[in-house]
Amino acid sequence: MDLSNRTVLIVGGTSGIGRELARRFAAAGSAVAVGGRNPEALSELAEEGFGTFRIDVTDGVSVASARDAVLARYPELDTVVTMSGVMLLEDLCDPAHFEAAERTIDTNLLGTIRVIDAFTPHLVERGAGTFITVTSGIAFLPFPPMPTYAASKAAVHAYSEALRAQLDGTGVSVVELVPPAVATAGQEKVNPRALPLDDFAAEVTRLLSQDPTPDEILVERVLMHRWAERDGTYDDLVAQRSQALAMLPNRRG
Template identity: 45%
Template sequence: MKTTNNTIFVTGGTSGLGLGLALRWHDLGNKVIIGGRRKELLDRIATEHAGIDTVLLDVDDPESVEAAFDEVTAKYPELNAVLTMAGIMQPENLLDPGHLATAEATITTNLLGTIRVLTRFAPYLAGRQDGVILTVSSGLAFVPLAITPTYNATKAAIHSYTQSLRIQLAGTPVQVIELIPPAVQTTLMNQQDNDNAMPVEDYLSETMSILAEQPDVTEVTVQRVGFLRDAERENRLAQTVAAVNSH
């Protein structure tokens, strides 16, 4: 992936890692369009960061995805990159039948939302010589955190879906990149003050360095997530699962 002269659409980019990456790309001279559900946040971002454009987008709603696709591609026909960052993470008690609502919402946003966005944008990007699709899984796709079972499952599904997408797009110019974050100090699961989570700016800096130094990268794995990503292939999965779930 080139680091400059892109036109990038970031879904779920109003906060956290999505906003952080959007601002980093913006600072490098890329044209950035942020999609999100909350108009007040979109308006604030556009006011505070001149040159960033915003689009209302709710990935849970197929009509909203369709409308966002039409708006973005009409205004920016040069669009060449999409980052599917929208996601939610909630704890679940699997012995409580009420957890089903959380599970369904998590699947709808994290998995179906990603699939809906890529269903519309992937064919468009396939016509771009410098097309890029960036998906977002998690270290928990490889080692589950027991209190967030459906979140883990959706991220494992995103990992597998991304692999299939990369194979199917092998005959096109599109590069498919999977971001695999560790726990990061964002508001996701109220981790902003978690000393065991990676500082946001550290994650953003290491990720941008990887993208710059490895333009053909397929998985962006910062050093801290290797403990999870490599657990199974290093034959220490059971121990790692136990360690992750010991708190």
Template identity: 50%
Template sequence: MNVVFIPGATSGIGLGLALRLHAEGKTVVVGGRRTELLERIAAEHPGIGTVTIDITDPASITAARDDLATRFPGLDTLITMAGIMEPEDLRDPASLEVAERTVEVNLLGPIRLITAFLPGLLTQPAATVMTVSSGLAYVPLPATPTYNATKAAVHSYTESLRVQLTGSNVRVIELVPPATRTTLMGQQNSEVAMPLDDFLDEVMSLLRADPKAEQILVERVKWQRNAVAEGRYSDVLTVLSGRYRS
């Protein structure tokens, strides 16, 4: 990773990861829809690049890709960070709108990004695609059914992408966060969520320790990630079923 683009990095894990990578000397570009947030990040963190991008709009993705190809021709890393998480009551027909929005952002967004940027990454001497799934890809949080489903799909897509790129110059990594203290689902003060700085510390250590890792798994997420293999799936699902219950 030398020149890194992180769409969806105007807050939370995305911004935190951008700042950590920038502090390690990487050239980092953050992307987002809100120009005012991008301008503030650029002002507060000199040296970090920004680009306006809406991952629900294919034309916006193409425009951002072309802009970055001109300004950062050595771009060798894409981290598909953008995502939303909203509760759904599946008995309510209005939940369909939430589901459609979630699929558009969390699943079609990363697929569109990878499709747009992969040709350029394949021209670099070495490159990386990092997708972002979730511990909820492995055991769902029943309050957010479509979020869980999109993250399971991102995991599956990542596995296929890695196999198809075997023998190429592109390394494929899946970052699997646990519940983390960000504004996603209002978890910034949640006692059951991992403090953001602790999560970022562990992620950066794991990236340094194993350059060939296929998944980045902090200890906190293994409770979910390994639930099936360890015969704990029902117990973990029961715990998650009690969260965000109305």
């Protein structure tokens, strides 16, 4: 993928990985718009020169309205990155977790589908373009304190695979970005092994720039997650990660 001449929309790009990818695309020479819910972050990004759009991926009306506004300003849009997501702890022994599960599915999975549905007709009509979906290493190697997050990202992986098959022959490609733990929003304090954001973004940019672009963007740090079952390390790694269940409030002490 040539990053120097794209017209890109990053939905969920107001912070963290999305915000850094917006800057990387722009630095390479692409026109970049960012969609999100945080008005302060959108204002800051507008001051940096990005197009900004208010969008709530859990609301179909909001998604449709944002799509119309984006296409009115960027009729040459050819790349849509959908990465809105929430990561919530859940204690599955507590029925109250269901609210977190609903929110997670509505944002991470259904939000992704809403955005893709909104822009598929435009990209197919163009006869060229790219969807970039964002999953997680946790899609392939669950993190037990966040069960629905893992399930939602596994679902986005499967959906991306099916979308790629259905769009075959249209000129529209589907690329899946699979991040490991990345040090954003103070996560380096929670997980000292998290990959620094700059290092992650640099590696992603290099992988995206390959020709042909891989169907899955896998930085080196996420390979242990992606191929755990194939490599026979899955059971041991899940058991190791299950120690983190002590993070749950009712299991502390």
